[in-house]
Amino acid sequence: MTDTTPSRQIAESLRSEIANGQLPPGGRLPTVRELAERFGVSRNTVTKAMTILKTEGLITARTGSGAYVREPHPIRRLGPGRYARQRWQVTTVTAHADDRPSSEAIEQQGGQTQEVTLIEADQVVAEALGIEVGAPVYERARVMTRDGLPTHTMTSYYRRDDVEGSAITDPRPGIAGQGGGFAVLASRGLDPHEITEDIAARMPTTEEALLLELPAGEPVVEVRRTTRTVDGQPIEYARGIHAASRFVWSFTYPIPD
Protein backbone atom coordinates (compact mmCIF):
# COMPACT_ATOMS: atom_id res chain seq x y z
CA MET A 1 0.00 0.00 0.00
CA THR A 2 2.55 2.57 1.12
CA ASP A 3 5.97 2.28 -0.44
CA THR A 4 8.06 2.57 2.60
CA THR A 5 11.54 3.96 2.59
CA PRO A 6 13.01 4.99 5.94
CA SER A 7 12.86 8.70 5.14
CA ARG A 8 9.18 8.44 4.22
CA GLN A 9 8.44 6.49 7.36
CA ILE A 10 10.10 9.12 9.49
CA ALA A 11 8.17 11.82 7.67
CA GLU A 12 4.95 9.92 8.26
CA SER A 13 5.78 9.46 11.92
CA LEU A 14 6.38 13.17 12.41
CA ARG A 15 3.34 14.00 10.27
CA SER A 16 1.06 12.04 12.56
CA GLU A 17 2.62 13.60 15.64
CA ILE A 18 1.76 16.96 14.13
CA ALA A 19 -1.75 15.83 13.19
CA ASN A 20 -2.63 14.54 16.64
CA GLY A 21 -1.29 17.64 18.34
CA GLN A 22 1.63 15.94 20.01
CA LEU A 23 3.71 18.47 18.13
CA PRO A 24 1.60 21.64 18.36
CA PRO A 25 1.74 24.56 15.89
CA GLY A 26 4.79 26.64 16.60
CA GLY A 27 6.33 23.78 18.54
CA ARG A 28 9.90 22.72 17.96
CA LEU A 29 10.75 19.36 16.49
CA PRO A 30 13.50 17.21 17.95
CA THR A 31 16.87 17.99 16.41
CA VAL A 32 18.10 16.19 13.35
CA ARG A 33 20.75 14.45 15.42
CA GLU A 34 18.22 13.30 18.01
CA LEU A 35 15.88 11.91 15.36
CA ALA A 36 18.73 10.17 13.59
CA GLU A 37 19.56 8.34 16.79
CA ARG A 38 15.93 7.64 17.66
CA PHE A 39 15.21 6.05 14.29
CA GLY A 40 18.63 4.49 13.89
CA VAL A 41 19.42 6.21 10.61
CA SER A 42 21.96 8.67 9.33
CA ARG A 43 21.51 12.40 9.68
CA ASN A 44 20.99 12.69 5.93
CA THR A 45 17.96 10.45 6.06
CA VAL A 46 16.32 12.55 8.74
CA THR A 47 17.13 15.69 6.77
CA LYS A 48 15.42 14.17 3.79
CA ALA A 49 12.32 13.40 5.84
CA MET A 50 12.24 17.01 6.97
CA THR A 51 12.58 18.17 3.38
CA ILE A 52 9.45 16.19 2.57
CA LEU A 53 7.53 17.84 5.38
CA LYS A 54 8.80 21.25 4.36
CA THR A 55 7.58 20.84 0.81
CA GLU A 56 4.24 19.76 2.22
CA GLY A 57 4.10 23.03 4.06
CA LEU A 58 3.89 21.34 7.45
CA ILE A 59 7.12 22.62 8.99
CA THR A 60 9.67 25.34 8.52
CA ALA A 61 13.27 25.20 9.64
CA ARG A 62 15.55 27.97 10.81
CA THR A 63 19.22 27.19 10.49
CA GLY A 64 20.92 27.35 13.85
CA SER A 65 17.65 27.33 15.73
CA GLY A 66 15.55 24.32 14.90
CA ALA A 67 12.59 23.05 12.91
CA TYR A 68 9.12 24.17 13.85
CA VAL A 69 5.55 23.19 13.09
CA ARG A 70 4.06 25.84 10.86
CA GLU A 71 1.30 27.92 12.35
CA PRO A 72 -1.93 28.33 10.39
CA HIS A 73 -2.24 31.73 8.76
CA PRO A 74 -5.15 34.05 9.25
CA ILE A 75 -7.19 33.66 6.10
CA ARG A 76 -8.77 36.48 4.16
CA ARG A 77 -11.96 35.77 2.27
CA LEU A 78 -12.06 37.52 -1.08
CA GLY A 79 -15.38 38.12 -2.80
CA PRO A 80 -16.89 40.63 -5.21
CA GLY A 81 -17.59 42.92 -2.27
CA ARG A 82 -14.00 44.08 -2.21
CA TYR A 83 -14.68 45.92 -5.48
CA ALA A 84 -17.89 47.52 -4.24
CA ARG A 85 -18.58 51.03 -5.52
CA GLN A 86 -18.88 52.56 -2.10
CA ARG A 87 -15.28 51.62 -1.50
CA TRP A 88 -13.93 53.77 -4.27
CA GLN A 89 -16.69 56.03 -5.52
CA VAL A 90 -16.22 59.66 -4.53
CA THR A 91 -18.19 62.76 -5.50
CA THR A 92 -15.04 64.61 -6.43
CA VAL A 93 -11.72 62.94 -6.99
CA THR A 94 -9.68 64.14 -4.06
CA ALA A 95 -6.53 62.31 -4.99
CA HIS A 96 -4.07 64.55 -6.75
CA ALA A 97 -0.37 64.80 -7.48
CA ASP A 98 1.58 67.42 -5.59
CA ASP A 99 4.62 69.35 -6.79
CA ARG A 100 7.52 67.34 -5.35
CA PRO A 101 7.98 64.29 -7.54
CA SER A 102 10.14 61.68 -5.84
CA SER A 103 13.28 60.57 -7.59
CA GLU A 104 12.51 56.96 -6.84
CA ALA A 105 9.67 55.20 -8.61
CA ILE A 106 9.31 52.81 -5.72
CA GLU A 107 8.19 53.88 -2.32
CA GLN A 108 7.13 52.12 0.80
CA GLN A 109 3.96 52.88 2.67
CA GLY A 110 1.74 51.10 5.09
CA GLY A 111 1.11 47.80 3.38
CA GLN A 112 1.92 48.64 -0.18
CA THR A 113 4.76 49.36 -2.58
CA GLN A 114 4.09 50.69 -6.01
CA GLU A 115 5.94 51.10 -9.27
CA VAL A 116 4.45 52.74 -12.33
CA THR A 117 5.99 52.48 -15.77
CA LEU A 118 4.94 53.16 -19.34
CA ILE A 119 5.55 50.07 -21.43
CA GLU A 120 4.49 48.40 -24.64
CA ALA A 121 1.65 45.91 -24.42
CA ASP A 122 2.64 42.30 -24.81
CA GLN A 123 0.45 39.62 -26.32
CA VAL A 124 -1.59 38.91 -23.21
CA VAL A 125 -2.15 42.50 -22.15
CA ALA A 126 -2.98 43.61 -25.67
CA GLU A 127 -5.58 40.91 -26.08
CA ALA A 128 -7.14 41.63 -22.71
CA LEU A 129 -7.37 45.36 -23.32
CA GLY A 130 -8.44 45.00 -26.92
CA ILE A 131 -5.49 46.88 -28.35
CA GLU A 132 -2.56 46.04 -30.59
CA VAL A 133 0.63 44.42 -29.42
CA GLY A 134 3.21 47.12 -28.76
CA ALA A 135 0.65 49.81 -28.00
CA PRO A 136 1.59 51.97 -25.00
CA VAL A 137 0.12 50.95 -21.66
CA TYR A 138 0.72 51.99 -18.08
CA GLU A 139 1.85 49.20 -15.84
CA ARG A 140 1.18 49.67 -12.14
CA ALA A 141 2.91 47.01 -10.09
CA ARG A 142 2.15 46.71 -6.42
CA VAL A 143 3.21 44.44 -3.58
CA MET A 144 0.73 44.25 -0.74
CA THR A 145 1.88 43.45 2.77
CA ARG A 146 0.10 42.57 5.95
CA ASP A 147 1.68 42.53 9.38
CA GLY A 148 4.96 43.27 7.68
CA LEU A 149 4.75 40.17 5.50
CA PRO A 150 4.09 40.29 1.77
CA THR A 151 0.81 38.60 0.93
CA HIS A 152 0.31 39.21 -2.75
CA THR A 153 1.26 41.21 -5.79
CA MET A 154 -1.14 43.03 -8.06
CA THR A 155 -0.06 44.40 -11.40
CA SER A 156 -2.55 46.46 -13.37
CA TYR A 157 -2.44 47.55 -16.98
CA TYR A 158 -4.29 50.55 -18.40
CA ARG A 159 -4.46 51.97 -21.87
CA ARG A 160 -2.23 55.03 -21.89
CA ASP A 161 -4.86 57.43 -23.14
CA ASP A 162 -7.30 56.32 -20.46
CA VAL A 163 -5.12 57.35 -17.54
CA GLU A 164 -2.47 59.72 -18.95
CA GLY A 165 -1.86 62.60 -16.55
CA SER A 166 -4.11 61.12 -13.89
CA ALA A 167 -3.24 60.15 -10.35
CA ILE A 168 -2.65 56.61 -11.56
CA THR A 169 0.51 57.63 -13.35
CA ASP A 170 1.85 59.21 -10.17
CA PRO A 171 4.34 56.70 -8.85
CA ARG A 172 3.78 57.47 -5.18
CA PRO A 173 1.66 54.88 -3.45
CA GLY A 174 -1.61 55.88 -1.90
CA ILE A 175 -2.40 58.35 -4.60
CA ALA A 176 -4.18 55.95 -6.84
CA GLY A 177 -3.82 53.06 -4.45
CA GLN A 178 -6.51 51.15 -2.59
CA GLY A 179 -9.00 50.85 -5.41
CA GLY A 180 -8.35 54.42 -6.37
CA GLY A 181 -7.66 53.20 -9.87
CA PHE A 182 -11.37 52.62 -10.33
CA ALA A 183 -12.15 56.14 -9.11
CA VAL A 184 -9.73 57.61 -11.63
CA LEU A 185 -11.23 55.62 -14.47
CA ALA A 186 -14.71 56.68 -13.40
CA SER A 187 -13.65 60.33 -13.36
CA ARG A 188 -12.61 59.90 -16.97
CA GLY A 189 -16.01 58.68 -17.95
CA LEU A 190 -14.94 55.06 -17.88
CA ASP A 191 -17.11 53.67 -15.13
CA PRO A 192 -16.07 50.18 -14.08
CA HIS A 193 -19.11 47.99 -14.41
CA GLU A 194 -18.19 44.34 -14.82
CA ILE A 195 -15.32 42.13 -13.73
CA THR A 196 -14.07 38.80 -15.00
CA GLU A 197 -11.72 36.92 -12.72
CA ASP A 198 -9.74 33.88 -13.75
CA ILE A 199 -8.22 31.88 -10.91
CA ALA A 200 -5.55 29.21 -11.12
CA ALA A 201 -3.03 27.67 -8.74
CA ARG A 202 0.52 26.50 -9.31
CA MET A 203 3.91 26.36 -7.65
CA PRO A 204 5.73 29.68 -7.54
CA THR A 205 8.66 30.64 -9.70
CA THR A 206 11.85 31.34 -7.80
CA GLU A 207 11.33 35.08 -8.18
CA GLU A 208 7.84 34.86 -6.74
CA ALA A 209 9.04 32.72 -3.85
CA LEU A 210 11.66 35.34 -3.01
CA LEU A 211 9.35 38.31 -3.43
CA LEU A 212 6.53 36.86 -1.34
CA GLU A 213 8.93 35.20 1.11
CA LEU A 214 7.17 31.91 0.53
CA PRO A 215 8.22 28.91 2.59
CA ALA A 216 8.98 25.73 0.68
CA GLY A 217 5.81 23.93 -0.29
CA GLU A 218 3.58 26.96 -0.47
CA PRO A 219 1.68 27.25 -3.77
CA VAL A 220 0.53 30.53 -5.28
CA VAL A 221 -2.81 31.47 -6.73
CA GLU A 222 -2.70 33.54 -9.87
CA VAL A 223 -5.66 35.82 -10.42
CA ARG A 224 -6.25 37.50 -13.77
CA ARG A 225 -8.84 40.22 -13.73
CA THR A 226 -10.42 42.13 -16.57
CA THR A 227 -12.58 45.14 -15.78
CA ARG A 228 -15.03 46.53 -18.34
CA THR A 229 -17.40 49.42 -18.71
CA VAL A 230 -21.11 48.93 -19.17
CA ASP A 231 -20.44 48.91 -22.91
CA GLY A 232 -18.10 45.96 -22.50
CA GLN A 233 -15.01 48.00 -23.19
CA PRO A 234 -12.04 46.68 -21.19
CA ILE A 235 -10.42 49.42 -19.13
CA GLU A 236 -8.12 47.47 -16.83
CA TYR A 237 -6.31 44.18 -16.94
CA ALA A 238 -4.65 43.02 -13.75
CA ARG A 239 -2.63 40.04 -12.66
CA GLY A 240 -2.11 39.10 -9.04
CA ILE A 241 0.02 36.46 -7.34
CA HIS A 242 -1.24 35.40 -3.94
CA ALA A 243 0.35 33.26 -1.25
CA ALA A 244 -2.17 30.42 -1.34
CA SER A 245 -2.41 29.76 2.38
CA ARG A 246 -3.63 33.25 3.20
CA PHE A 247 -6.69 33.51 0.98
CA VAL A 248 -9.99 31.96 0.06
CA TRP A 249 -12.00 33.17 -2.91
CA SER A 250 -15.74 33.14 -2.56
CA PHE A 251 -18.40 33.60 -5.21
CA THR A 252 -22.15 33.47 -4.94
CA TYR A 253 -24.27 33.45 -8.05
CA PRO A 254 -27.64 32.27 -9.32
CA ILE A 255 -27.72 29.09 -11.34
CA PRO A 256 -27.83 30.15 -14.99
CA ASP A 257 -30.32 28.88 -17.53
Add this chain to the structure above:
Amino acid sequence: MTDTTPSRQIAESLRSEIANGQLPPGGRLPTVRELAERFGVSRNTVTKAMTILKTEGLITARTGSGAYVREPHPIRRLGPGRYARQRWQVTTVTAHADDRPSSEAIEQQGGQTQEVTLIEADQVVAEALGIEVGAPVYERARVMTRDGLPTHTMTSYYRRDDVEGSAITDPRPGIAGQGGGFAVLASRGLDPHEITEDIAARMPTTEEALLLELPAGEPVVEVRRTTRTVDGQPIEYARGIHAASRFVWSFTYPIPD
Protein backbone atom coordinates in the same frame (compact mmCIF):
# COMPACT_ATOMS: atom_id res chain seq x y z
CA MET B 1 21.18 38.30 -4.63
CA THR B 2 20.71 34.61 -5.23
CA ASP B 3 22.15 32.33 -2.58
CA THR B 4 24.01 29.93 -4.70
CA THR B 5 24.68 26.37 -3.74
CA PRO B 6 25.82 23.98 -6.47
CA SER B 7 22.54 22.04 -6.47
CA ARG B 8 20.55 25.23 -6.89
CA GLN B 9 22.82 26.40 -9.67
CA ILE B 10 22.35 23.15 -11.52
CA ALA B 11 18.60 23.40 -11.04
CA GLU B 12 18.66 26.94 -12.37
CA SER B 13 20.74 25.88 -15.34
CA LEU B 14 18.30 23.14 -16.26
CA ARG B 15 15.36 25.41 -15.54
CA SER B 16 16.55 27.95 -18.09
CA GLU B 17 17.21 25.23 -20.64
CA ILE B 18 13.59 24.22 -20.19
CA ALA B 19 12.38 27.81 -20.36
CA ASN B 20 14.16 28.61 -23.60
CA GLY B 21 13.01 25.43 -25.26
CA GLN B 22 16.42 23.83 -25.44
CA LEU B 23 14.80 21.06 -23.44
CA PRO B 24 11.33 20.79 -24.99
CA PRO B 25 8.24 19.43 -23.23
CA GLY B 26 8.41 15.65 -23.18
CA GLY B 27 12.12 15.79 -23.87
CA ARG B 28 14.54 13.71 -21.87
CA LEU B 29 17.11 15.31 -19.60
CA PRO B 30 20.70 14.14 -19.58
CA THR B 31 21.28 11.33 -17.12
CA VAL B 32 22.22 12.01 -13.54
CA ARG B 33 25.66 10.58 -14.17
CA GLU B 34 26.21 12.75 -17.23
CA LEU B 35 25.16 15.88 -15.39
CA ALA B 36 27.35 15.01 -12.42
CA GLU B 37 30.34 14.85 -14.73
CA ARG B 38 29.36 17.95 -16.68
CA PHE B 39 29.05 20.08 -13.56
CA GLY B 40 31.86 18.39 -11.69
CA VAL B 41 29.78 17.37 -8.72
CA SER B 42 28.67 14.14 -7.09
CA ARG B 43 25.64 12.24 -8.26
CA ASN B 44 23.84 13.17 -5.06
CA THR B 45 24.07 16.85 -5.85
CA VAL B 46 22.54 16.38 -9.27
CA THR B 47 19.80 14.26 -7.75
CA LYS B 48 19.06 17.06 -5.33
CA ALA B 49 18.82 19.55 -8.17
CA MET B 50 16.34 17.28 -9.92
CA THR B 51 14.33 16.99 -6.71
CA ILE B 52 14.01 20.77 -6.71
CA LEU B 53 12.73 20.77 -10.28
CA LYS B 54 10.33 17.95 -9.51
CA THR B 55 8.78 19.81 -6.62
CA GLU B 56 8.44 22.82 -8.90
CA GLY B 57 6.44 20.65 -11.25
CA LEU B 58 8.87 21.18 -14.12
CA ILE B 59 10.04 17.61 -14.62
CA THR B 60 9.03 14.08 -13.79
CA ALA B 61 11.37 11.12 -13.50
CA ARG B 62 10.79 7.49 -14.29
CA THR B 63 13.16 5.13 -12.58
CA GLY B 64 15.05 3.07 -15.07
CA SER B 65 14.08 5.30 -17.96
CA GLY B 66 15.09 8.88 -17.38
CA ALA B 67 13.89 12.31 -16.37
CA TYR B 68 11.56 14.23 -18.65
CA VAL B 69 10.26 17.74 -19.04
CA ARG B 70 6.62 17.78 -18.02
CA GLU B 71 4.12 18.47 -20.76
CA PRO B 72 1.52 21.13 -20.17
CA HIS B 73 -1.92 19.74 -19.43
CA PRO B 74 -5.00 20.64 -21.36
CA ILE B 75 -6.81 23.11 -19.15
CA ARG B 76 -10.52 23.12 -18.46
CA ARG B 77 -12.17 26.44 -17.75
CA LEU B 78 -14.80 26.15 -15.05
CA GLY B 79 -17.51 28.79 -14.78
CA PRO B 80 -21.10 29.02 -13.59
CA GLY B 81 -22.23 27.70 -16.96
CA ARG B 82 -21.36 24.15 -15.95
CA TYR B 83 -24.33 24.26 -13.57
CA ALA B 84 -26.73 25.66 -16.15
CA ARG B 85 -30.33 24.46 -15.89
CA GLN B 86 -30.47 23.17 -19.41
CA ARG B 87 -27.75 20.71 -18.51
CA TRP B 88 -29.81 18.92 -15.92
CA GLN B 89 -33.39 20.05 -16.21
CA VAL B 90 -35.70 17.39 -17.63
CA THR B 91 -39.46 17.35 -18.01
CA THR B 92 -39.71 13.97 -16.39
CA VAL B 93 -36.95 12.40 -14.37
CA THR B 94 -35.82 9.57 -16.60
CA ALA B 95 -33.17 8.29 -14.25
CA HIS B 96 -34.37 5.31 -12.29
CA ALA B 97 -33.04 2.34 -10.40
CA ASP B 98 -33.46 -1.04 -12.02
CA ASP B 99 -33.95 -4.38 -10.29
CA ARG B 100 -30.45 -5.79 -10.11
CA PRO B 101 -28.64 -3.99 -7.33
CA SER B 102 -24.89 -4.51 -7.48
CA SER B 103 -23.14 -6.02 -4.51
CA GLU B 104 -20.39 -3.48 -4.75
CA ALA B 105 -21.01 0.11 -3.79
CA ILE B 106 -18.26 1.24 -6.11
CA GLU B 107 -18.45 0.87 -9.83
CA GLN B 108 -16.45 2.13 -12.72
CA GLN B 109 -17.92 3.83 -15.70
CA GLY B 110 -16.72 6.19 -18.37
CA GLY B 111 -15.00 8.87 -16.42
CA GLN B 112 -16.51 8.44 -13.01
CA THR B 113 -16.53 6.24 -9.95
CA GLN B 114 -19.13 6.66 -7.29
CA GLU B 115 -19.72 5.61 -3.72
CA VAL B 116 -22.84 6.42 -1.77
CA THR B 117 -23.10 6.00 1.98
CA LEU B 118 -25.43 7.12 4.72
CA ILE B 119 -23.40 8.81 7.45
CA GLU B 120 -23.76 11.21 10.31
CA ALA B 121 -23.08 14.86 9.57
CA ASP B 122 -19.86 16.21 10.97
CA GLN B 123 -19.33 19.78 12.10
CA VAL B 124 -18.65 21.22 8.64
CA VAL B 125 -21.41 19.40 6.79
CA ALA B 126 -23.95 20.10 9.51
CA GLU B 127 -23.21 23.79 9.48
CA ALA B 128 -23.36 23.99 5.69
CA LEU B 129 -26.66 22.14 5.46
CA GLY B 130 -28.18 23.89 8.45
CA ILE B 131 -28.73 20.72 10.45
CA GLU B 132 -27.42 19.32 13.70
CA VAL B 133 -24.15 17.47 14.07
CA GLY B 134 -24.82 13.76 13.88
CA ALA B 135 -27.94 14.11 11.75
CA PRO B 136 -28.14 11.54 8.93
CA VAL B 137 -26.85 12.66 5.55
CA TYR B 138 -26.11 10.90 2.30
CA GLU B 139 -22.53 11.19 1.18
CA ARG B 140 -21.94 10.74 -2.53
CA ALA B 141 -18.23 10.50 -3.28
CA ARG B 142 -17.05 10.57 -6.85
CA VAL B 143 -13.71 10.48 -8.63
CA MET B 144 -13.75 12.02 -12.08
CA THR B 145 -11.32 10.88 -14.74
CA ARG B 146 -10.37 12.20 -18.11
CA ASP B 147 -8.34 10.33 -20.67
CA GLY B 148 -7.92 7.61 -18.09
CA LEU B 149 -6.33 10.00 -15.57
CA PRO B 150 -8.08 11.16 -12.42
CA THR B 151 -8.64 14.90 -12.50
CA HIS B 152 -10.68 15.64 -9.44
CA THR B 153 -12.88 14.32 -6.69
CA MET B 154 -16.31 15.62 -5.83
CA THR B 155 -18.08 14.60 -2.65
CA SER B 156 -21.64 15.78 -2.14
CA TYR B 157 -23.73 15.76 1.00
CA TYR B 158 -27.54 15.77 1.06
CA ARG B 159 -30.00 15.75 3.91
CA ARG B 160 -31.33 12.22 4.15
CA ASP B 161 -34.99 13.18 3.90
CA ASP B 162 -34.33 15.25 0.79
CA VAL B 163 -33.06 12.35 -1.30
CA GLU B 164 -34.15 9.17 0.47
CA GLY B 165 -35.28 6.60 -2.05
CA SER B 166 -34.28 8.69 -5.02
CA ALA B 167 -31.80 7.91 -7.77
CA ILE B 168 -29.14 9.70 -5.76
CA THR B 169 -29.04 6.92 -3.20
CA ASP B 170 -28.54 4.36 -5.93
CA PRO B 171 -24.82 3.59 -5.80
CA ARG B 172 -24.42 2.88 -9.48
CA PRO B 173 -22.76 5.73 -11.33
CA GLY B 174 -24.61 7.45 -14.11
CA ILE B 175 -27.94 7.20 -12.37
CA ALA B 176 -27.66 10.41 -10.48
CA GLY B 177 -24.31 11.32 -11.98
CA GLN B 178 -23.46 14.16 -14.27
CA GLY B 179 -25.42 16.90 -12.53
CA GLY B 180 -28.30 14.49 -12.11
CA GLY B 181 -28.24 15.32 -8.43
CA PHE B 182 -29.78 18.67 -9.25
CA ALA B 183 -32.51 17.05 -11.31
CA VAL B 184 -33.41 14.77 -8.43
CA LEU B 185 -33.56 17.64 -5.99
CA ALA B 186 -35.72 19.61 -8.41
CA SER B 187 -38.11 16.67 -8.78
CA ARG B 188 -38.54 16.76 -5.02
CA GLY B 189 -39.58 20.36 -5.09
CA LEU B 190 -36.14 21.58 -4.06
CA ASP B 191 -35.14 23.57 -7.10
CA PRO B 192 -31.45 24.54 -7.01
CA HIS B 193 -31.33 28.30 -7.38
CA GLU B 194 -28.11 29.74 -5.96
CA ILE B 195 -24.57 28.49 -5.53
CA THR B 196 -21.75 29.67 -3.30
CA GLU B 197 -18.30 28.44 -4.17
CA ASP B 198 -15.26 28.80 -1.94
CA ILE B 199 -11.93 28.21 -3.62
CA ALA B 200 -8.56 27.66 -1.97
CA ALA B 201 -5.25 26.09 -2.96
CA ARG B 202 -2.78 24.03 -0.94
CA MET B 203 -0.43 21.11 -1.23
CA PRO B 204 -2.12 17.72 -1.31
CA THR B 205 -2.20 15.26 1.53
CA THR B 206 -0.50 11.97 0.80
CA GLU B 207 -3.86 10.30 0.26
CA GLU B 208 -4.91 12.92 -2.27
CA ALA B 209 -1.60 12.66 -4.08
CA LEU B 210 -2.09 8.90 -4.42
CA LEU B 211 -5.74 9.12 -5.40
CA LEU B 212 -5.24 11.78 -8.05
CA GLU B 213 -1.87 10.38 -9.13
CA LEU B 214 -0.32 13.77 -8.60
CA PRO B 215 3.31 14.28 -9.54
CA ALA B 216 5.53 15.88 -6.94
CA GLY B 217 5.06 19.61 -6.84
CA GLU B 218 1.48 19.66 -8.02
CA PRO B 219 -0.84 21.63 -5.74
CA VAL B 220 -4.56 20.94 -5.38
CA VAL B 221 -7.46 23.34 -5.44
CA GLU B 222 -10.17 22.66 -2.91
CA VAL B 223 -13.64 23.82 -3.91
CA ARG B 224 -16.44 23.95 -1.36
CA ARG B 225 -19.86 24.43 -2.86
CA THR B 226 -23.17 25.14 -1.19
CA THR B 227 -26.36 24.98 -3.25
CA ARG B 228 -29.55 26.61 -2.04
CA THR B 229 -33.15 26.92 -3.10
CA VAL B 230 -34.74 30.24 -3.91
CA ASP B 231 -35.72 30.43 -0.23
CA GLY B 232 -32.08 30.18 0.79
CA GLN B 233 -32.44 26.67 2.12
CA PRO B 234 -29.22 24.68 1.61
CA ILE B 235 -29.89 21.44 -0.24
CA GLU B 236 -26.39 20.29 -1.14
CA TYR B 237 -22.93 20.76 0.23
CA ALA B 238 -20.05 19.51 -1.88
CA ARG B 239 -16.31 19.39 -1.58
CA GLY B 240 -14.02 18.85 -4.54
CA ILE B 241 -10.26 18.34 -4.80
CA HIS B 242 -8.83 19.29 -8.18
CA ALA B 243 -5.38 18.75 -9.66
CA ALA B 244 -4.40 22.41 -9.94
CA SER B 245 -2.67 22.27 -13.30
CA ARG B 246 -5.75 21.08 -15.13
CA PHE B 247 -8.24 23.79 -14.26
CA VAL B 248 -8.95 27.49 -14.31
CA TRP B 249 -11.95 28.95 -12.52
CA SER B 250 -13.63 31.88 -14.19
CA PHE B 251 -16.25 34.25 -12.80
CA THR B 252 -17.88 37.25 -14.37
CA TYR B 253 -20.01 39.54 -12.24
CA PRO B 254 -21.16 43.14 -12.06
CA ILE B 255 -19.37 45.42 -9.64
CA PRO B 256 -21.57 45.58 -6.55
CA ASP B 257 -22.69 48.79 -4.88
Add this chain to the structure above:
DNA sequence: TAGTGGTCTAGACCACTTC
Protein backbone atom coordinates in the same frame (compact mmCIF):
# COMPACT_ATOMS: atom_id res chain seq x y z
C1' DT C 1 22.17 -7.15 -19.20
C1' DA C 2 23.42 -2.55 -19.10
C1' DG C 3 21.76 1.80 -17.82
C1' DT C 4 18.45 4.51 -15.16
C1' DG C 5 16.69 7.18 -11.06
C1' DG C 6 16.24 6.63 -5.89
C1' DT C 7 17.95 5.95 -1.40
C1' DC C 8 21.13 5.44 2.27
C1' DT C 9 25.56 5.91 4.95
C1' DA C 10 29.54 8.09 7.24
C1' DG C 11 31.99 11.80 7.49
C1' DA C 12 33.09 16.51 6.51
C1' DC C 13 32.41 21.51 6.40
C1' DC C 14 29.57 25.69 6.61
C1' DA C 15 26.56 29.59 8.25
C1' DC C 16 23.68 30.60 11.50
C1' DT C 17 21.54 31.08 16.32
C1' DT C 18 21.72 30.98 21.10
C1' DC C 19 23.77 31.55 25.35
Add this chain to the structure above:
DNA sequence: AAGTGGTCTAGACCACTAA
Protein backbone atom coordinates in the same frame (compact mmCIF):
# COMPACT_ATOMS: atom_id res chain seq x y z
C1' DA D 1 31.44 28.06 22.32
C1' DA D 2 28.13 24.78 21.58
C1' DG D 3 24.40 23.38 19.00
C1' DT D 4 21.48 23.89 14.88
C1' DG D 5 19.91 22.90 10.01
C1' DG D 6 21.98 22.64 5.23
C1' DT D 7 24.98 20.90 1.83
C1' DC D 8 28.29 18.05 -0.34
C1' DT D 9 31.13 13.80 -1.31
C1' DA D 10 32.26 8.97 -2.39
C1' DG D 11 30.69 4.81 -2.46
C1' DA D 12 27.22 1.34 -2.02
C1' DC D 13 22.91 -1.07 -3.04
C1' DC D 14 18.24 -1.35 -4.94
C1' DA D 15 14.22 -1.61 -8.26
C1' DC D 16 13.07 -0.57 -12.48
C1' DT D 17 13.37 -0.08 -17.78
C1' DA D 18 14.74 -1.14 -22.25
C1' DA D 19 17.15 -3.47 -25.72
